[in-house]
Amino acid sequence: MDDHVCGPGCMHGVTAENEKDIKGEFHAARRSFLRDAMVVGGGAATLGALGVSMSPSAMAASASAKPGNGPTSHYYIPASAETVLWGYFSKSAKPVVEIETGDYVTIETLTHHSNDDAERMVKGDPGAESVFYWDAKRKGVNRRGAGPMDAKIGAGGGEGVHICTGPVFIKGAEPGDILEVRIVDVAPRPSANPAFKGKSFGSNAAANWGFHYGDLLSEPKKREVVTLYEIDATGERNWARAVYNYRWTPQTDPFGVVHPTIDYPGIPVNHSTIRKNENVLKNIRVPIRPHFGTIGLAPAEADMVTSIPPSYTGGNIDNWRIGKGATLYFPVAVAGAMFSVGDPHASQGDSELCGTAIECSLTGTFQFVLHKKAELPGTPLAELNYPLLETQDDWVLHGFSFANYLAELGAGAQQSIYSKSSVDLALRDAYHKMRHFLMTTQRLDEDEAISLMSVAVDFGITQVVDGNWGVHAVIKKSIFPAREG
Numbered sequence: 229m230d231d232h233v234c235g236p237g238c239m240h241g242v243t244a245e246n247e248k249d250i251k252g253e254f255h256a257a258r259r260s261f262l263r264d265a266m267v268v269g270g271g272a273a274t275l276g277a278l279g280v281s282m283s284p285s286a287m288a289a290s291a292s293a294k295p296g297n298g299p300t301s302h303y304y305i306p307a308s309a310e311t312v313l314w315g316y317f318s319k320s321a322k323p324v325v326e327i328e329t330g331d332y333v334t335i336e337t338l339t340h341h342s343n344d345d346a347e348r349m350v351k352g353d354p355g356a357e358s359v360f361y362w363d364a365k366r367k368g369v370n371r372r373g374a375g376p377m378d379a380k381i382g383a384g385g386g387e388g389v390h391i392c393t394g395p396v397f398i399k400g401a402e403p404g405d406i407l408e409v410r411i412v413d414v415a416p417r418p419s420a421n422p423a424f425k426g427k428s429f430g431s432n433a434a435a436n437w438g439f440h441y442g443d444l445l446s447e448p449k450k451r452e453v454v455t456l457y458e459i460d461a462t463g464e465r466n467w468a469r470a471v472y473n474y475r476w477t478p479q480t481d482p483f484g485v486v487h488p489t490i491d492y493p494g495i496p497v498n499h500s501t502i503r504k505n506e507n508v509l510k511n512i513r514v515p516i517r518p519h520f521g522t523i524g525l526a527p528a529e530a531d532m533v534t535s536i537p538p539s540y541t542g543g544n545i546d547n548w549r550i551g552k553g554a555t556l557y558f559p560v561a562v563a564g565a566m567f568s569v570g571d572p573h574a575s576q577g578d579s580e581l582c583g584t585a586i587e588c589s590l591t592g593t594f595q596f597v598l599h600k601k602a603e604l605p606g607t608p609l610a611e612l613n614y615p616l617l618e619t620q621d622d623w624v625l626h627g628f629s630f631a632n633y634l635a636e637l638g639a640g641a642q643q644s645i646y647s648k649s650s651v652d653l654a655l656r657d658a659y660h661k662m663r664h665f666l667m668t669t670q671r672l673d674e675d676e677a678i679s680l681m682s683v684a685v686d687f688g689i690t691q692v693v694d695g696n697w698g699v700h701a702v703i704k705k706s707i708f709p710a711r712e713g
Contacts, residue, residue, distance in 0.1 A: 315388030394568030430588030627658025
């Protein structure tokens with residue numbers, strides 16, 4: 229990566245050919261958000277011009293940290309080979325942009341499954357083409373994962389698979405602070421292939437890391453099947469439909485490595501080697517709920533951390549509720565926080581059972597608000613040590629098999645986590661976190677908290693496919709009366 233750091237209005241990585249399209253898509257998405265914001269109540273945003281102000285969300289309202297006293301700035305980060313980390317978070321990576329608290333950043337994200345159908349999801353898209361470029365001599369992004377560069381299946385070993393745009397450096401952020409991330413808008417990335425104008429596409433891979441794998445009724449029981457879905461990029465249709473599916477066959481990458489299974493991200497699928505089944509999920513409409521599967525900050529425990537297992541600073545949470553209008557609170561572990569986002573999804577169910585969602589490239593607009601450690605005592609954020617999600621109606625707490633697997637499992641944690649997780653452990657962690665949340669933020673005693681959890685908290689399986697399994701706990705805001713400070 230070169231020494232350039234994006235500034236306000238920067239179009240780093242945007243070519244003359246696609247600048248008009250990008251600006252048009254962004255302004256259309258912005259108009260959509262402004263229209264939607266007019267009718268949303270509760271903790272919704274109150275916007276003037278983009279980057280002016282936003283009302284604080286409910287959880288942070290009692291904290292003294294504010295978006296800032298001066299005017300905010302808006303930044304744009306296009307997805308390109310120069311603006312992404314493929315498969316890992318890193319506290320030492322060079323930031324793509326440095327921002328102040330209160331600033332907005334529009335961030336393009338690419339699904340790492342785009343090469344499942346490059347004609348629809350890569351062709352004609354300069355950003356995607358730069359990331360997925362791969363010929364006999366080089367890859368656009370060589371390292372894919374936090375593993376060794378000389379791994380037989382490819383650099384990085386696929387020990388981490390998600391394309392994470394960033395990192396974004398938040399000036400003044402230090403360990404012990406809390407970073408509030410408001411998701412202002414989310415829009416699908418349209419196919420750049422003229423043959424598919426007005427459409428977006430996403431891939432769902434029933435893969436070898438899925439919970440279902442090997443537990444099937446028909447042979448072969450260990451098979452991988454990719455289903456391609458179509459999404460309306462204009463926003464006129466709020467559901468996806470299946471286009472076709474195919475069974476994975478051994479694929480030979482441009483370096484000559486054979487991949488009998490989906491064992492490395494971004495493998496170009498040769499469609500002459502597969503058989504498409506085009507009459508699948510006929511007349512079924514899948515509701516769209518666009519969200520970011522991987523979102524969070526760099527942890528402190530290692531210099532390079534795989535993007536697959538989630539942890540205390542976020543990462544691959546895979547909760548479909550992390551979409552437009554939601555707010556996340558992350559504990560800051562390193563200087564600058566080092567925020568990255570990727571693994572965009574058009575839709576997903578709780579558990580992400582087969583291993584993936586509808587993996588579909590998205591563009592999001594985020595606002596970042598820093599809450600300093602010294603200002604946290606006496607506020608609901610004072611003892612937060614996990615990713616907390618707030619939606620318009622709910623608080624959602626994330627429990628994992630290991631709250632901080634990097635610290636708890638020690639050396640080799642990034643490999644051993646996959647054999648140690650369970651739903652039981654994740655539920656136990658979610659229970660502990662919700663108990664603490666109710667006792668500290670709502671001032672309940674332990675017996676009150678236990679009763680309320682049993683009668684009013686919904687515990688659900690977030691995912692069972694990301695190494696560090698997840699259980700979320702959801703509680704309605706409306707059950708609590710207004711409380712005096």
